Amino acid sequence: MDVVESEAxxxxxxxxxxxxxxxxxxxxxxxxxxxxxxxxxxCVVALAVALTFVNMSGWLYPRPTFGGNASSGxxxxxxxxxxxxxxxxxxxNHSSRSVRMTAIDLDASGVALVGxxxxxxxxNGPTMADEASGDFAVDEVSExxxxxEMFAPEVGSLPVTIEPGETARVFVxxxxxxxxxxxxxxxxxxxxxxxxxxxxxxxxxxxRTVGLGDDPIIANGEQPQLIRADGSIINxxxxxxxxxxxxxxxxxxxxx
Amino acid sequence: MxxxxxxxxxxxxxxxxxxxxxxACLSVFLMRGSDSSAVDIVVAxxxxxxxLVFIAQLxxxxxxxxxxxxxRVCNLTSDPVSTALLKRWLSRSKHFRFVGGAAxxxxxxxxxxxxxxxxxxxxxxGIAIGGSAAEFHxxxxxxxxxxxxxxxxxxxxxxxxxGDSVAMLAVAAIASLFAVLSAISSDVQxxxxxxxxxxxxxxxxxxxxxxxxxxxRPRPALAADLRQADDLMRRLAAxxxxxxxxxxxxxxxxxxxxxxxxxxxxxxxxxxxxxxxxLGWYIASRQSSKNLLAEVHP
Numbered sequence: 001m002d003v004v005e006s007e008a009x010x011x012x013x014x015x016x017x018x019x020x021x022x023x024x025x026x027x028x029x030x031x032x033x034x035x036x037x038x039x040x041x042x043c044v045v046a047l048a049v050a051l052t053f054v055n056m057s058g059w060l061y062p063r064p065t066f067g068g069n070a071s072s073g074x075x076x077x078x079x080x081x082x083x084x085x086x087x088x089x090x091x092x093n094h095s096s097r098s099v100r101m102t103a104i105d106l107d108a109s110g111v112a113l114v115g116x117x118x119x120x121x122x123x124n125g126p127t128m129a130d131e132a133s134g135d136f137a138v139d140e141v142s143e144x145x146x147x148x149e150m151f152a153p154e155v156g157s158l159p160v161t162i163e164p165g166e167t168a169r170v171f172v173x174x175x176x177x178x179x180x181x182x183x184x185x186x187x188x189x190x191x192x193x194x195x196x197x198x199x200x201x202x203x204x205x206x207x208r209t210v211g212l213g214d215d216p217i218i219a220n221g222e223q224p225q226l227i228r229a230d231g232s233i234i235n236x237x238x239x240x241x242x243x244x245x246x247x248x249x250x251x252x253x254x255x256x
Numbered sequence: 257m258x259x260x261x262x263x264x265x266x267x268x269x270x271x272x273x274x275x276x277x278x279x280a281c282l283s284v285f286l287m288r289g290s291d292s293s294a295v296d297i298v299v300a301x302x303x304x305x306x307x308l309v310f311i312a313q314l315x316x317x318x319x320x321x322x323x324x325x326x327x328r329v330c331n332l333t334s335d336p337v338s339t340a341l342l343k344r345w346l347s348r349s350k351h352f353r354f355v356g357g358a359a360x361x362x363x364x365x366x367x368x369x370x371x372x373x374x375x376x377x378x379x380x381x382g383i384a385i386g387g388s389a390a391e392f393h394x395x396x397x398x399x400x401x402x403x404x405x406x407x408x409x410x411x412x413x414x415x416x417x418x419g420d421s422v423a424m425l426a427v428a429a430i431a432s433l434f435a436v437l438s439a440i441s442s443d444v445q446x447x448x449x450x451x452x453x454x455x456x457x458x459x460x461x462x463x464x465x466x467x468x469x470x471x472x473r474p475r476p477a478l479a480a481d482l483r484q485a486d487d488l489m490r491r492l493a494a495x496x497x498x499x500x501x502x503x504x505x506x507x508x509x510x511x512x513x514x515x516x517x518x519x520x521x522x523x524x525x526x527x528x529x530x531x532x533x534x535l536g537w538y539i540a541s542r543q544s545s546k547n548l549l550a551e552v553h554p
Contacts, residue, residue, distance in 0.1 A: 052366025
């Protein structure tokens with residue numbers, strides 16, 4: 001008799017538990033198995049990892065300068081005849097995808113951009129000119145640009161494609177907007193802005209403008225050397241001491 | 257789940273010893289070709305052990321393993337029916353929030369460009385999205401048909417924390433102001449500031465919609481004790497589950513907006529205050545025993 005009663009009690013308890021489970025299921029679903037939850041959790045994080053990889057390697061939108069920096073430390077070449085100053089900055093393509101440079105601009109107060117150009121250096125060794133494309137005006141680009149090279153690049157050769165591992169040397173030519181009321185820049189000055197995309201018909205069709213902030217014309221107020229085409233330095237005294245005047249003042253003096 | 261928790265609890269020292277042995281074997285195997293000293297092998301063993309423990313913790317959390325859920329729930333209620341319901345909700349919410357936070361961290365690493373505050377914002381965003389996603393279960397077709405419905409009208413104010421409502425209003429007001437100011441500004445980065453401000457507004461709007469969705473979702477006719485437990489679950493969801501993480505996220509977005517918009521001393525101070533508010537709301541949103549008790553017995 002006792003056994004029958006206890007069995008009946010067990011059945012009632014099991015039914016009650018099942019009923020409670022059903023009621024709870026209407027309010028919130030029962031937890032899935034650990035394996036199921038692990039798979040779903042790992043899938044979500046794996047999707048995030050995949051998106052992160054795609055973005056960091058530059059496949060989502062052009063980001064050639066991510067993951068590394070570069071500075072050229074070149075000088076400014078003054079052309080008195082043309083009344084402009086030429087210099088170059090570098091844009092390495094650290095991403096895994098080729099990018100196309102479509103425009104060059106210059107963020108520098110007190111000067112106006114009058115021309116620009118670009119030379120692409122391969123990942124290994126010096127550049128051979130791609131004369132057929134008309135992108136380059138010099139045959140080889142050395143690490144430190146000579147004044148001849150600085151004067152050489154043609155203007156208006158964009159767009160140009162920079163493959164992964166290659167480095168684009170971006171030339172900018174500018175002249176002071178007003179030499180009568182010169183205000184010399186303080187701190188970092190002269191950041192080249194390059195517009196990039198993946199090319200016509202590429203996916204995704206995203207383009208963006210990248211500021212080459214790693215390689216400004218003036219970094220932290222350090223005065224660059226102003227030179228002439230023959231290589232003679234402008235902003236030093238006869239004793240070889242640097243001239244105290246700011247970059248725009250020295251440039252205006254050299255161009256006048 | 258309970259069996260796994262018991263197993264891990266009972267055999268934790270054995271498992272730890274097994275991990276140490278595995279780490280030592282791995283370090284010896286990896287360094288077998290080099291002229292490594294005993295110190296190098298010990299250091300490598302420690303490094304591998306830390307990595308293995310981290311991976312194990314990560315996988316357990318991704319699997320929704322929640323060993324202390326019993327302890328947290330027993331502080332909230334003694335009723336077995338309510339306990340069963342709250343355990344389901346707490347484990348589910350914690351799992352979704354962890355997965356969201358982990359995904360947010362990974363995305364932050366990829367998209368934050370090394371900016372730690374943007375990375376933090378991404379983690380907060382992941383937690384807020386995870387907390388909200390945990391409440392979408394009612395959209396799924398239930399296996400058990402509801403035969404009757406509860407028709408008691410539920411009011412937002414009975415479930416939502418007044419402080420959270422004030423914070424949401426404040427965020428909406430500040431975000432609107434920042435959006436207008438940054439939109440008419442000629443500053444280079446004002447476009448990003450506008451996007452961040454509008455983002456904060458959108459987060460507040462979605463949170464308000466989520467509150468209505470969770471509080472007003474249908475409920476079958478239940479016994480009084482289960483109805484009380486369901487009310488508590490909705491209140492916890494509408495407070496700790498997604499509202500507080502969303503407020504933390506919106507404060508973070510406002511702080512980023514200030515960072516992009518103004519770089520003077522005032523901007524820095526306002527940004528710090530907003531980040532402080534974001535962290536405060538995040539800490540208050542953690543589903544610790546203390547925070548849960550504070551919601552049950554304010």
